[in-house]
Amino acid sequence: MMVPLRAVETPDIPDEPPMAGKGLELAFDGITKSFGDAAVLKGLDLTIPAGQFVAVVGRSGGGKTTLMRLIAGLDSPTTGAIRIAGTARRGLQPDVRLLFQDARLLPWQRVLSNVGIARGPGWKERARALLAEVGLADRAGDWPYVLSGGQKQRVALARALVTEPGILLLDEPFGALDALTRVDMHRLLTKVWRQHGFTAVLITHDVAEAVALADRVLVLREGRVAADIAIDIPRGTRAAGNPRLAELERRVLAAV
Amino acid sequence: MTAEATAAGPETGVLAIAAAGPRLPGAWRVDWRPVALGLALPLLAALVWEALVQAGFASGRLLPPPSRIAVTLWKLARSGELWPHVGATAARVGAGFALGGATGILSGVAASYFPIFRRLVDPTLQGLRAIPSLAWVPLFLLWLGIFETSKIALIAVGVFFPVYLGVMAAVLGVDRKMVEVGRIYRLSGLDLARRILLPAILPSLVVALRTGLGLGWMFVVAAEYMGASEGIGYLLVDGQQLGKPDQIIAAILVFALLGKAADAMIVRVAAPALRWQDAYQGGR
Numbered sequence: 001m002m003v004p005l006r007a008v009e010t011p012d013i014p015d016e017p018p019m020a021g022k023g024l025e026l027a028f029d030g031i032t033k034s035f036g037d038a039a040v041l042k043g044l045d046l047t048i049p050a051g052q053f054v055a056v057v058g059r060s061g062g063g064k065t066t067l068m069r070l071i072a073g074l075d076s077p078t079t080g081a082i083r084i085a086g087t088a089r090r091g092l093q094p095d096v097r098l099l100f101q102d103a104r105l106l107p108w109q110r111v112l113s114n115v116g117i118a119r120g121p122g123w124k125e126r127a128r129a130l131l132a133e134v135g136l137a138d139r140a141g142d143w144p145y146v147l148s149g150g151q152k153q154r155v156a157l158a159r160a161l162v163t164e165p166g167i168l169l170l171d172e173p174f175g176a177l178d179a180l181t182r183v184d185m186h187r188l189l190t191k192v193w194r195q196h197g198f199t200a201v202l203i204t205h206d207v208a209e210a211v212a213l214a215d216r217v218l219v220l221r222e223g224r225v226a227a228d229i230a231i232d233i234p235r236g237t238r239a240a241g242n243p244r245l246a247e248l249e250r251r252v253l254a255a256v
Numbered sequence: 257m258t259a260e261a262t263a264a265g266p267e268t269g270v271l272a273i274a275a276a277g278p279r280l281p282g283a284w285r286v287d288w289r290p291v292a293l294g295l296a297l298p299l300l301a302a303l304v305w306e307a308l309v310q311a312g313f314a315s316g317r318l319l320p321p322p323s324r325i326a327v328t329l330w331k332l333a334r335s336g337e338l339w340p341h342v343g344a345t346a347a348r349v350g351a352g353f354a355l356g357g358a359t360g361i362l363s364g365v366a367a368s369y370f371p372i373f374r375r376l377v378d379p380t381l382q383g384l385r386a387i388p389s390l391a392w393v394p395l396f397l398l399w400l401g402i403f404e405t406s407k408i409a410l411i412a413v414g415v416f417f418p419v420y421l422g423v424m425a426a427v428l429g430v431d432r433k434m435v436e437v438g439r440i441y442r443l444s445g446l447d448l449a450r451r452i453l454l455p456a457i458l459p460s461l462v463v464a465l466r467t468g469l470g471l472g473w474m475f476v477v478a479a480e481y482m483g484a485s486e487g488i489g490y491l492l493v494d495g496q497q498l499g500k501p502d503q504i505i506a507a508i509l510v511f512a513l514l515g516k517a518a519d520a521m522i523v524r525v526a527a528p529a530l531r532w533q534d535a536y537q538g539g540r
Contacts, residue, residue, distance in 0.1 A: 143531075144532075
């Protein structure tokens with residue numbers, strides 16, 4: 001697998017802790033998942049504290065997307081349990097939201113209706129507020145097809161945040177974007193993570209992206225956690241050329 | 257983000273919609289040049305035929321000149337004789353279309369939603385579909401009599417199959433990813449159907465209904481041909497038996513107009529619900 005050895009520049013992100021907030025703790029107790037005879041996940045035991053930003057990297061077929069679908073409740077683990085805020089959960093979780101690689105906006109609804117898909121009282125105001133937060137307040141009345149890829153992904157981010165989830169899962173959400181747009185999205189994601197305080201689990205194959213954004217990088221290999229690396233340098237100093245960043249990136253790459 | 261906005265070209269997108277959408281002011285200004293081009297050939301043929309008959313080169317007995325057809329049509333309309341026929345035919349097509357369309361939609365949805373229904377019923381329906389529908393005529397006459405019931409049943413059979421097939425394929429083809437979005441945002445079953453499944457199948461549903469309606473017009477001719485005392489099809493039979501080719505051609509023209517009008521009605525009704533489509537506009 002080709003892993004770009006490129007540092008992601010995030011110079012203007014100040015290093016403050018996220019606002020104490022609605023983030024929920026996420027824990028895996030001996031999770032395994034098999035499809036027929038093929039074991040995709042072979043025993044995961046770990047805890048992600050509330051509000052932490054975790055990146056999960058690994059080769060294709062390493063079980064990243066399977067893990068994501070288990071957390072979201074789209075699939076059930078073969079054995080083991082997923083605990084959210086201490087209680088074991090099964091099925092679709094109202095406090096977990098998912099950002100897919102493709103934005104998955106409903107093409108037959110305008111941007112505002114897409115953001116407010118969950119409806120509920122006062123949804124329009126909340127949807128407008130979230131659209132403003134992702135910088136697309138003026139596109140509320142547009143059809144999705146007139147938006148660019150980056151704009152679609154912003155709308156999807158607003159939609160995921162409109163219900164104030166405790167956990168946000170991101171399944172390679174920036175993989176299809178061009179490099180400049182990706183940098184914009186990294187800034188935006190860091191900003192909303194601080195403001196909303198959710199626990200973030202970012203799945204990516206881009207090691208540079210993982211070390212630039214996360215508090216902690218998990219390397220999934222052949223269904224197990226092959227490395228659990230804390231990114232212990234402030235976000236404001238994670239620019240290209242930081243020797244500590246380069247070393248952490250090398251360690252992640254070695255484990256992949 | 258300006259670079260992105262320009263790259264996506266939202267302005268051109270909006271303009272394309274404005275040009276295609278029927279509801280917007282200014283959309284009524286039709287470009288007549290392609291219309292004129294399309295009419296050139298039939299008009300030329302009609303003029304040539306008219307001239308040949310007028311000049312005495314042809315009698316126009318079996319193929320009457322356009323002027324005679326127009327006069328016949330005018331007389332039929334003027335005397336009021338035409339309208340009960342139009343009403344009878346439209347009522348038959350309407351009833352058959354409603355019956356065949358409704359059962360087609362229901363069984364198409366059931367067949368795609370419940371695999372057991374599909375396995376149980378689909379092979380039989382496919383088998384029945386292989387029967388040329390006109391082969392039903394004698395049976396329907398025996399079972400349902402020679403009046404309206406057998407005619408409407410025959411039209412309904414013609415409408416049913418394309419609608420059933422189209423709806424089943426459309427529901428089976430709904431993007432799983434869109435349904436997953438609905439599940440993640442915990443839409444109720446009703447909301448899922450209303451806000452995701454229905455809009456997703458609507459484009460195919462419209463095509464299926466248009467195909468079905470087209471077949472409905474085809475079958476009403478057969479139904480009226482097998483014995484009717486009114487209807488445009490009756491004018492055909494009457495024209496044949498009494499040797500009035502001008503009446504036959506007039507009836508054919510009425511069929512064409514009615515069919516086109518009914519099709520345009522479906523398109524017009526569905527258009528507002530399909531504005532979201534980023535579709536190829538047909539090489540304008």
